[in-house]
């Protein structure tokens with residue numbers, strides 16, 4: 001049986017449009033699923049929307065409509081956006097899906113029956129933006145650190161999950177599996193949250209009285225209450241693969257990878273493992289945490305209103321170019337800044353100049369000096385062997401970087417192969433060699449080496465830039481080059497057959513001139 005791979009994005013709130021932050025997480029997940037498919041693994045990618053809770057009710061009330069109508073409108077918007085941008089997810093889950101409600105209720109009942117849920121009075125400061133009670137550390141000058149708004153004081157009788165009972169187990173598990181939460185500094189943050197000084201408290205309020213909020217999943221053991229939105233939302237990762245007894249659950253849960261932003265580290269690093277432990281389910285394989293996209297040094301967010309829309313980026317620059325920028329620019333785990341001049345500089349340097357140039361020079365010269373057919377290579381010289389070795393090295397570097405969640409390094413490595421091939425072309429000068437009787441017989445080998453390097457590049461790029469990769473294959477006369485073949489065979493040097501009809505085509509990524517608007 002082939003190996004399996006399961007990747008999830010957070011399920012996004014249905015209170016506003018998709019922006020650069022959601023797009024980044026979703027693109028990383030899509031890239032990982034594509035890469036693992038390229039290795040011949042059985043993959044499942046889950047994304048979707050988080051539709052319950054006060055936040056959605058608030059939007060519905062503001063607009064004079066129902067939460068259901070708001071949720072459906074935005075769920076469709078997210079789904080349509082990912083479809084248009086070519087995100088290859090396997091399921092788009094909505095927390096209002098009937099199978100999800102059943103799974104949430106069965107888990108609530110299980111935890112209740114195990115005696116881990118208690119009923120009592122609680123008073124605290126609640127942030128509707130976060131959908132949770134805040135601690136002192138979550139606030140600056142009386143405002144929520146993330147949402148920059150004042151929390152409300154709330155007191156009510158509720159049900160509490162005794163997650164503190166699992167804290168010492170969780171801390172030991174994290175210590176024993178140091179790469180469960182990665183990169184490392186987020187692991188340390190979770191360990192700090194679990195320490196007594198953090199003030200986190202071991203009780204998680206998991207209910208909301210219907211008299212205040214009836215937009216949610218009803219508690220199976222008390223119909224006066226609905227489930228707290230985070231307890232409901234996290235369970236989507238189980239519903240998505242058929243918990244508790246679907247065969248997909250068995251295949252995919254042990255190899256699950258969550259991708260999240262650092263804003264939701266606490267629910268994923270603390271609440272979720274405790275919930276899983278309480279129901280006797282294993283932890284996901286990794287919790288992968290990335291930083292924030294900032295604009296003018298402030299987090300891009302719905303509540304701050306400083307959004308960067310993926311559709312607008314698609315219209316202006318093409319989605320592949322934007323996708324490249326996101327994956328290449330952000331060091332996974334750290335914050336990054338977005339600006340259009342930075343985006344344009346990246347596109348011009350890496351895609352128009354480096355990759356675009358290699359494609360156009362190679363295919364133009366194959367047209368001119370080899371009748372447009374992939375030439376047959378002669379015996380390789382030293383320079384050809386360097387390219388072949390570079391391709392092999394880059395293939396293994398990309399594997400290492402992708403598996404360790406360093407997309408930026410993987411792309412840097414691929415750009416290194418393109419760069420080396422451009423330099424090789426300069427060295428061999430086929431445009432001059434073709435006219436020099438002493439060197440003319442080198443030309444087929446030179447052009448083959450460039451075509452083959454482009455093929456390997458297209459294989460490696462296919463998870464990152466699927467459309468661009470497809471276009472390169474097509475120009476090299478290869479149809480669906482990825483069908484029925486997998487890594488590492490796919491990148492084995494010499495895989496490109498001589499005689500294939502190539503095609504020049506327009507520039508892959510035209511250079512973008514900087515205008516006053518984009519400055």
Ligand code: ME8
Nearest residue numbers: 010011012013021022025050233234261292293300
């Ligand atoms: O938190 N930079 O949904 P959400 C990078 N429904 N990524 C960002 C970002 C930014 N500036 N802003 C948002 C929720 N994101 C819950 C999740 S999961 C069971 C429930 C991304 O719509 C990032 O992935 O607020 C972040 O974790 C997520 O969007 C939050 O999306």
